[in-house]
Amino acid sequence: MFQQIAEEINMSLLSSILTFGATTGFFIWLIIYLFVLHQEKGEKLVGWLAKMIAWTGKKAEKTATAMSIQGKVDSFIEAINTEVEDLLPYGLKVKWVSPELNREAFIEKDRVIVMLSYHDNKDENLSKATLLYMNKAVIPEARPHIHTKLGRAIDLMMAKKALYSFVEARSSFGHFVNSVLRPETEQDQELKNFCQVIDATDERGLFTRVLLRELLELGRKKACITETGDTVLESNNFTKFLNEIAKKEKGEDVPLTFTGHDIKVAIILVARAGVEHLTIDPFVNRVKEKIRQSINVIYIFARGQNIGIAKQVSNSCESLPELTKIHEEEFPTKSPEGDTRTGYCAIFYNRKTT
Amino acid sequence: MEDFGLKLIIVYIKNMKPKKDIEAIHKHDLRAMLQNLGLLGDFDAQKIKCQFCKEIMQESNFGAIYTQDKKIMFSCSKLECFNKLPKK
Numbered sequence: 001m002f003q004q005i006a007e008e009i010n011m012s013l014l015s016s017i018l019t020f021g022a023t024t025g026f027f028i029w030l031i032i033y034l035f036v037l038h039q040e041k042g043e044k045l046v047g048w049l050a051k052m053i054a055w056t057g058k059k060a061e062k063t064a065t066a067m068s069i070q071g072k073v074d075s076f077i078e079a080i081n082t083e084v085e086d087l088l089p090y091g092l093k094v095k096w097v098s099p100e101l102n103r104e105a106f107i108e109k110d111r112v113i114v115m116l117s118y119h120d121n122k123d124e125n126l127s128k129a130t131l132l133y134m135n136k137a138v139i140p141e142a143r144p145h146i147h148t149k150l151g152r153a154i155d156l157m158m159a160k161k162a163l164y165s166f167v168e169a170r171s172s173f174g175h176f177v178n179s180v181l182r183p184e185t186e187q188d189q190e191l192k193n194f195c196q197v198i199d200a201t202d203e204r205g206l207f208t209r210v211l212l213r214e215l216l217e218l219g220r221k222k223a224c225i226t227e228t229g230d231t232v233l234e235s236n237n238f239t240k241f242l243n244e245i246a247k248k249e250k251g252e253d254v255p256l257t258f259t260g261h262d263i264k265v266a267i268i269l270v271a272r273a274g275v276e277h278l279t280i281d282p283f284v285n286r287v288k289e290k291i292r293q294s295i296n297v298i299y300i301f302a303r304g305q306n307i308g309i310a311k312q313v314s315n316s317c318e319s320l321p322e323l324t325k326i327h328e329e330e331f332p333t334k335s336p337e338g339d340t341r342t343g344y345c346a347i348f349y350n351r352k353t354t
Numbered sequence: 355m356e357d358f359g360l361k362l363i364i365v366y367i368k369n370m371k372p373k374k375d376i377e378a379i380h381k382h383d384l385r386a387m388l389q390n391l392g393l394l395g396d397f398d399a400q401k402i403k404c405q406f407c408k409e410i411m412q413e414s415n416f417g418a419i420y421t422q423d424k425k426i427m428f429s430c431s432k433l434e435c436f437n438k439l440p441k442k
Contacts, residue, residue: 058382065380090372090374092373093375095375095377095378096378097379099383099386099390101391103391103392106391106426107425109421110421110422110423110440111377112420112439114378115380115381115384115419116379124431128431131437133376137374175433179433180434
């Protein structure tokens with residue numbers, strides 16, 4: 001719905017360009033684009049402008065420092081949220097603390113105040129803010145219902161993913177891996193196992209799109225319910241289920257349906273497996289069978305040359321009255337052979353059960 | 355035009371995410387803050403150490419200042435120490 005409104009706004013802007021003339025219309029469009037439609041880009045622009053006048057005083061320096069961090073982290077959040085809506089529900093705001101704070105006011109609450117500077121290593125500023133932001137920023141509602149080590153692994157791997165995405169902060173990425181991730185996982189085998197599972201699922205596009213999406217839903221479903229340990233066990237088993245799919249070799253059969261108490265998903269992998277001419281019927285029939293089995297969410301995945309067939313399957317599923325398509329995208333993924341290929345994912349909710 | 359304005363407001367509100375605040379102090383303000391907390395003397399006398407690696411805190415390696423159970427503590431700027439800060 002919001003996508004549709006945004007498109008309508010773009011059309012209205014086009015008509016304003018025709019009405020007010022190209023220059024005025026362009027500036028109106030630019031302002032709306034930067035400060036309404038893509039606020040993270042506006043933050044980056046303000047940071048960049050503040051950087052140009054940073055020499056004029058402390059306030060401009062502070063604005064430049066804060067906006068450049070906020071803009072970069074918010075761009076990462078925006079990118080992740082296109083994979084799963086509201087996966088990172090909070091943006092980041094650098095709040096400058098007054099140095100006038102006295103001791104009583106300072107210790108009144110538990111706080112962490114990070115020192116940021118304009119002239120020193122900007123890469124370090126970004127990595128510090130990212131580490132602080134990532135702590136429990138991902139799926140906060142699901143935390144009581146997942147293993148604490150899985151939660152920690154998610155924090156670490158999301159920080160790694162974010163730092164890797166900041167092209168200008170690649171040295172921080174290496175530093176984070178060597179001084180935080182490696183030592184912490186070397187001391188804790190369980191944490192290391194969860195991180196390895198996340199790495200494997202992430203390479204296949206299953207980490208954010210399936211694991212985190214399902215944990216996010218689990219957290220919403222279980223809000224205000226006291227955890228007895230059953231859901232922690234179920235989310236652990238679900239993680240193992242996805243790991244088996246992520247590590248499966250070509251032609252190998254692994255379970256593709258998970259039916260827990262709360263998580264009920266089916267993965268349809270559209271692949272050839274020795275068949276020369278694929279038809280969509282076996283896949284559509286499999287989807288229908290999953291609907292009959294009261295599966296909540298059906299994920300259709302494909303890679304490379306199978307994407308065309310997968311899209312046909314997806315189109316056919318759209319005509320099934322029981323299903324609602326909630327997401328569709330193409331993304332870069334790795335094949336079991338290690339080469340990078342285009343991946344495809346479509347997600348359907350079963351109306352009867354969700 | 356009214357309709358367009360309304361749509362703009364809807365998209366603006368939708369895109370306005372709740373923010374997770376990260377409290378920060380600018381390097382220029384550090385000494386003033388320590389002064390107000392009554393810690394500048396100890397800082398200059400190099401008596402303040404990183405809670406995690408016990409390195410002496412200086413302006414060049416200052417990472418964070420934090421409170422826990424009404425006590426003021428410090429972390430240097432090494433990521434491995436920073437990573438051990440309490441999660442808020």
